[in-house]
Amino acid sequence: MKKSVIFGALTVAGLMATAASASTLDDVKARGKLNCGVTTGLPGFAAPDANGVWEGFDVAVCRAVAAAVLGDPAAVEFVPTTGETRFTALASGEIDMLARNTTWTFSRDTDLKFDFAGVNYYDGQGFMVPKALGVTSAKDLDGATVCIQTGTTTELNLSDFFRSNNISYEPVPIQTNAEAQQQYLAGACDVYTTDASGLAATRATFEHPEDHVLLPEIISKEPLGPLVRHGDNDWGDIVRWTLNALITAEELGITSANVAEMAAAPTNNPEVNRLLGTEGELGAMVGLSADWAKNAIAASGNYGEIFEKNIGENTPIGLARGLNAQWTQGGLIYSPPFR
Amino acid sequence: MTGKSASLTFVRTEMIPASEPPLSEKGAIKWVRENLFSSWLNAILTLLSIWVVWSVVSHLFPWFANSVWVADNLSECRAIRDATVGPDASSACFAVITDRWQQLLFGFYPREAYWRPVLALALLLVGILPLLFTAMPRKLLLVLPVLPFALFWLLWGGSIWTPVAAALGFVVAGLVFRLLSPVGGLSLGVPAAVIAAAAFWLYAAGPLAGALQDLLPIGIEYIDSKKFGGFTLSLIIGVAGISLSLPLGVVLALGRKSDMMIVNMLSTAFIEIIRGVPLIVWLFTAQLILGYFLPPGTTFDLTLRVIIMVTLFSAAYIAEVVRGGLAALPKGQYEAADSLGLDYWKSMRLIILPQALKISIPGIVNTFIGLFKDTTLVVFIGLFDPIGFTNAIRASTDWNGVYWELYVFIGLMFFIFCFAMGRYSMYLERKLQRENR
Numbered sequence: 001m002k003k004s005v006i007f008g009a010l011t012v013a014g015l016m017a018t019a020a021s022a023s024t025l026d027d028v029k030a031r032g033k034l035n036c037g038v039t040t041g042l043p044g045f046a047a048p049d050a051n052g053v054w055e056g057f058d059v060a061v062c063r064a065v066a067a068a069v070l071g072d073p074a075a076v077e078f079v080p081t082t083g084e085t086r087f088t089a090l091a092s093g094e095i096d097m098l099a100r101n102t103t104w105t106f107s108r109d110t111d112l113k114f115d116f117a118g119v120n121y122y123d124g125q126g127f128m129v130p131k132a133l134g135v136t137s138a139k140d141l142d143g144a145t146v147c148i149q150t151g152t153t154t155e156l157n158l159s160d161f162f163r164s165n166n167i168s169y170e171p172v173p174i175q176t177n178a179e180a181q182q183q184y185l186a187g188a189c190d191v192y193t194t195d196a197s198g199l200a201a202t203r204a205t206f207e208h209p210e211d212h213v214l215l216p217e218i219i220s221k222e223p224l225g226p227l228v229r230h231g232d233n234d235w236g237d238i239v240r241w242t243l244n245a246l247i248t249a250e251e252l253g254i255t256s257a258n259v260a261e262m263a264a265a266p267t268n269n270p271e272v273n274r275l276l277g278t279e280g281e282l283g284a285m286v287g288l289s290a291d292w293a294k295n296a297i298a299a300s301g302n303y304g305e306i307f308e309k310n311i312g313e314n315t316p317i318g319l320a321r322g323l324n325a326q327w328t329q330g331g332l333i334y335s336p337p338f339r
Numbered sequence: 340m341t342g343k344s345a346s347l348t349f350v351r352t353e354m355i356p357a358s359e360p361p362l363s364e365k366g367a368i369k370w371v372r373e374n375l376f377s378s379w380l381n382a383i384l385t386l387l388s389i390w391v392v393w394s395v396v397s398h399l400f401p402w403f404a405n406s407v408w409v410a411d412n413l414s415e416c417r418a419i420r421d422a423t424v425g426p427d428a429s430s431a432c433f434a435v436i437t438d439r440w441q442q443l444l445f446g447f448y449p450r451e452a453y454w455r456p457v458l459a460l461a462l463l464l465v466g467i468l469p470l471l472f473t474a475m476p477r478k479l480l481l482v483l484p485v486l487p488f489a490l491f492w493l494l495w496g497g498s499i500w501t502p503v504a505a506a507l508g509f510v511v512a513g514l515v516f517r518l519l520s521p522v523g524g525l526s527l528g529v530p531a532a533v534i535a536a537a538a539f540w541l542y543a544a545g546p547l548a549g550a551l552q553d554l555l556p557i558g559i560e561y562i563d564s565k566k567f568g569g570f571t572l573s574l575i576i577g578v579a580g581i582s583l584s585l586p587l588g589v590v591l592a593l594g595r596k597s598d599m600m601i602v603n604m605l606s607t608a609f610i611e612i613i614r615g616v617p618l619i620v621w622l623f624t625a626q627l628i629l630g631y632f633l634p635p636g637t638t639f640d641l642t643l644r645v646i647i648m649v650t651l652f653s654a655a656y657i658a659e660v661v662r663g664g665l666a667a668l669p670k671g672q673y674e675a676a677d678s679l680g681l682d683y684w685k686s687m688r689l690i691i692l693p694q695a696l697k698i699s700i701p702g703i704v705n706t707f708i709g710l711f712k713d714t715t716l717v718v719f720i721g722l723f724d725p726i727g728f729t730n731a732i733r734a735s736t737d738w739n740g741v742y743w744e745l746y747v748f749i750g751l752m753f754f755i756f757c758f759a760m761g762r763y764s765m766y767l768e769r770k771l772q773r774e775n776r
Contacts, residue, residue, distance in 0.1 A: 050441075089721075204736075316736045
């Protein structure tokens with residue numbers, strides 16, 4: 001009895017304390033570590049290596065934010081989250097931001113009360129079939145058996161696509177990507193459908209990748225990006241503009257190799273100077289040091305470098321830039337100006 | 340006449356040597372005929388079984404025999420296989436185990452501190468030996484009260500004074516109980532001891548540990564439970580769950596059999612509610628619902644939450660198993676205990692529980708084995724147990740595409756632990772059976 005009263009009092013005190021200090025930035029600085037939610041493992045996007053060091057495309061965003069805020073890209077506590085636990089972890093404050101290839105949708109932004117900081121990868125749902133099947137378009141898939149992960153938006157997209165094209169399919173429900181690979185290779189289904197990046201990563205692991213083709217149809221829009229809680233706009237700004245800094249850096253030709261040199265003294269390009277803090281006070285406007293963007297870019301390079309290192313054409317995953325090229329190269333990656 | 344007949348009489352003086360049985364009635368052929376082909380049905384079943392065994396072995400054997408143990412990634416594994424046994428041969432890539440076995444066993448635990456979980460396991464085994472085998476020196480039992488604190492300190496590290504201060508709480512409780520129970524009996528002694536210990540832990544333990552640490556700094560590197568993973572995590576959850584749920588389960592079973600209405604109702608409600616909901620729901624409760632209730636920023640250790648939930652869950656099952664044991668005892672045993680003039684606790688401790696627990700051993704061990712294997716469910720709340728690591732390992736571009744090898748390894752590890760538990764339970768049953776005669 002007495003014990004529960006004491007615990008109750010502590011809880012109330014804790015709640016009031018949090019209401020008083022609502023700034024995520026202050027919390028992160030006080031803690032000295034950024035709590036960043038990632039997947040429990042997705043090839044190219046987030047995975048621990050043999051030494052337990054996290055690597056990947058989403059991980060690089062976490063590291064850039066940690067470098068911008070704390071000056072140290074290693075000051076990140078990676079919190080692995082599953083599809084079920086990710087939003088609660090963010091809403092409850094267990095993590096400061098979530099970079100877990102999460103699709104930006106209306107209801108997640110509004111109803112679940114999150115703010116998406118931008119898009120770091122434009123994905124879409126595609127199909128993979130064995131070449132021997134002789135199919136060239138997803139519209140030829142009438143009556144096919146389809147391996148599909150249950151409880152995801154891919155399931156809904158698939159049924160929409162087949163219904164709107166007046167063709168039928170038979171779903172083979174599976175739980176994980178690894179299971180899907182086994183089922184698909186064993187011939188339990190004719191088609192495997194998931195995000196195109198996942199299909200490419202899966203095909204790259206096959207013994208004979210050349211025997212399988214990705215069909216040209218992309219049947220959904222999946223803009224993936226990092227997100228934060230509603231209610232702390234200053235923190236949201238930091239994550240958003242860190243991502244934008246990485247994108248702008250690629251556009252301006254700032255790389256991890258030359259960033260130190262370009263930040264050493266003002267250059268001829270005023271936008272480079274503003275970004276790297278040699279001119280103007282952009283860092284102070286978001287409550288960070290002047291070299292915040294320099295640190296973020298030095299962490300794992302600009303957007304293009306991160307892409308090439310983790311999922312680009314020279315990695316086993318081998319994704320082309322496509323939609324994820326800079327807007328100057330015909331893609332959708334576009335950052336508002338640093339001014 | 341008699342002489343003639345006598346001369347005609349033939350009496351064999353030595354035995355005829357036994358002739359060889361016909362070919363079909365001896366040796367291997369006879370055994371095969373009798374055991375495998377005694378009827379048409381059996382013949383068909385035999386051939387069918389041989390075909391099944393052959394098709395399984397002929398698929399699995401090359402997979403194991405051609406396995407590659409040293410490679411940096413899956414493509415290299417395949418290249419080595421192509422070079423040695425030719426392309427498209429069935430071959431396991433156990434190089435993934437060679438590369439990542441540390442993670443499967445220890446998770447993200449710092450490499451230079453691997454000795455700590457290993458030493459903890461060794462200490463645990465040594466510590467519980469006298470509990471498991473009566474042949475062990477009885478003096479080893481003295482280690483037992485220290486064991487949980489030593490294991491905690493080894494695994495989590497930090498200042499040695501933290502577990503010492505926590506242990507002092509129990510000493511305080513014991514002292515208060517000693518002082519007050521002669522005055523006010525159990526009804527005063529027990530609550531007073533609980534309150535004293537709680538007050539000690541809440542207000543005195545922290546400062547005391549801090550002061551002692553300043554005075555005499557002894558400590559090893561603190562390791563957060565987020566770093567725990569693999570079999571270390573399974574064993575921590577399993578062992579903590581097993582050792583905490585048994586006493587709790589016994590108490591709940593006694594509570595459910597109790598004549599006191601409130602105790603009875605509370606125990607029954609607890610058991611039915613916990614047992615009536617799947618473990619995975621309780622784990623999600625620990626992970627998600629508590630996250631909403633606790634103030635943001637207060638991180639109440641997830642591993643601890645999981646241990647509590649697993650303990651409560653398995654305690655409910657143990658309670659029902661023990662209740663079965665209690666119900667199986669003849670009524671005469673209860674009456675005999677009463678007629679000896681023993682009070683409730685003495686009769687339970689000396690007469691009823693030893694017999695009831697003996698009957699319940701198979702059920703209890705069964706629950707423990709189930710609990711140990713259920714620890715793999717924590718993968719769904721994002722903890723990296725061995726199953727969680729299969730996903731993480733496959734997510735690295737090196738090992739994406741590896742599937743069965745990881746499961747074979749994990750299955751083998753779990754089998755070793757569960758088989759040992761099962762064997763021990765059989766040993767215990769035999770031993771207690773003999774003593775009963």
